[in-house]
Amino acid sequence: MTTPDIIIRNGTVIDGTGAPARRADVAITDDRITAVEPTIAGKAKREIDAEGRLVTPGFVDIHTHLDAQIAWDPVQTSSCWHGITSAVLGNCGVTFAPVAPGGADFLAEMMESVEDIPRRAILEGLPWDWTTYGEYLNWIDRTAKGINVGGMVGHSAVRLAAMGMRGMDETAGPDDVAKMVELVDEAMSAGALGFSTSRTLLHVVPDGRQVPGTFADAAELLAFAGVLGKHGKGVFEAAARLGERDKEEHLPNTRAEVAWMGEVSRRSGRPVSFGLVHSERRPELFRRVVEFAKEENTSGAMVRPQTTCRGIGVIYTLNNRMPFRSSAWKELMEVAPEARLDAVRSPERWAALAQCELVVPAEKMWILPAGDARYDCKPEDNLEAIATRRGVTPAEAYLDACLEAGGPVNLNYPILNQSFDAVQEMLDDPVITLGLADAGAHVGQIMDSSQPTFFLTYWVREKQRWQLEEAIRRLTSDTADLFGVVDRGRLEPGRFADVNVIDFDNLRLPQPEYVYDFPNGAGRYIQGASGYDYTLVNGQVFMDHGEHTGAFAGTTIRS
DSSP states (O other): OOOOSEEEEEEEEOOSSSOOOEEEEEEEETTEEEEEESOOOSOOSEEEEOTTOEEEEOEEEOSBOTTTGGGTOTTOTTGGGGTEEEEEEOGGGOOSOSOOTTOHHHHHHHHHHHHOOOHHHHHHHSOOOOSSHHHHHHHHHHSOOSSEEEEOEEHHHHHHHHHGGGGGTSOOOHHHHHHHHHHHHHHHHHTOOEEEEEOOTTOBOTTSOBOTTTTOOHHHHHHHHHHHHHHTOOEEEEEOOOSTTOOSTTOHHHHHHHHHHHHHHHHHTSOEEEEOOOOTTSTTHHHHHHHHHHHHHHTTOOEEEEEOSSOEEEEEETTTBOSEESHHHHHHHTSOGGGHHHHTTSHHHHHHHHSOEESSOGGGOEEEOSSSOOOOOOGGGBHHHHHHHHTSOHHHHHHHHHHHHTSOOEEEEEEESOOHHHHHHHHHSTTOEEOOOOBTSSTTTOOOTTHHHHIIIIIIIISOOSOHHHHHHHHTHHHHHHTTOTTOSSOOTTSBOOEEEEOGGGOBOOOOEEEOOSGGGOOEEEOOOBOEEEEEETTEEEEETTEEOSOOOOOBOOO
């Protein structure tokens, strides 16, 4: 018998299928799991004692925009700190391939406009030595990767490659559709995980126009369904137009939006996934969308909305930007970030900063307190309530918090999924899957790639809303199966050895931090975690107690 490379002993194995936890050893040889048994005899080249720890599959994040970041950050922070071992790129229709000659500038500008990834970093960080999607995947093959990555081919890039700038506004004719089908067919043959599109009016290019494909007609969309059906693989992902310009009570436009997704699924025989969130502006909309999705599924479709496990919030901090506007605040933000807190201490400046305009109402913002990050925003804890109790202005209340903490603290402004009751209701429904963490996107605004850690610490450990077995299934096999990430998401012999060893009782989520580590010194939010003892990718220990081991065993995931 071959000596295993690694045996993880004495842990509580949660295998990702939803089956009950059990005490077991896990043996790994090369990049595969070779045994999961109550006791494995013999010795391995390396042994990991997991006594008192959970042993789970690596987490599969289906909604990221790490497309550019993989070029300069092979460890893929912050995802690597949260047990994520596989990530799906190419969401929302915005991708870097296919690309026509001279088209890189526009694709970079579009990604910056839609996903807040700096254009200059994209253009200088990527080699742009590809034309087709298959050639782009070959570049990913050559790129060092800490985690596994796969991608969907994006509608916006396909339209521009096939139609040039006509693709921005014109309805595609039969010849245009035929060219696009050829490009998507090439991508699927090369191993794309599917096709993505953007329909929301919120996604715009720098001149304010919607991204290519936003107004594509049914013939164009169903043509892409035909490509997926031909290959018998892949997922169709959409940033859907839900509730936008839909004023009638029965939501005819939203119903039609879900209906075409249902038809895409039936025509292709493939699943369709799209983002769904609660919004205070349309608090009942998410329920209706779930109803519409289930109606389509009763007619043979596979439509699965995805949502986050907490509010999607814009973060403000003294090191980045603030929601306060006045000449005094403008002057303060021109001071070097590391010197700003000291600069507020003068009485004259403090008095000037206290009186300012708020670009966000104080009752819509929450100070994230020092220590573990909490996102369950209670009315009595918003910035307005704190300021009122202290008898100060909201700006003073924020600055007081910074001085008391000895450094800049974060303000959280939830813009979507503001209601945790609504989040819980969505996650209670088996048609919903976990997604929308947006790793790599909106880097100066949000930090949601820590979703797995919050899900486990808040919903499972603190609230005990779901059993651990179900929570791990949602983070692993459920997402892997939906997006065709083969042989991952389960701890079973023959599967790839993507594994987490987790000190669940001591799992912690610290505050997001604003750093300047992107190309050209651009800033972004990062967020670490503690409690992940080990993360293995393809049989190699990738992260050891939050530190990168130097291993780059990640591979390109192909359908």
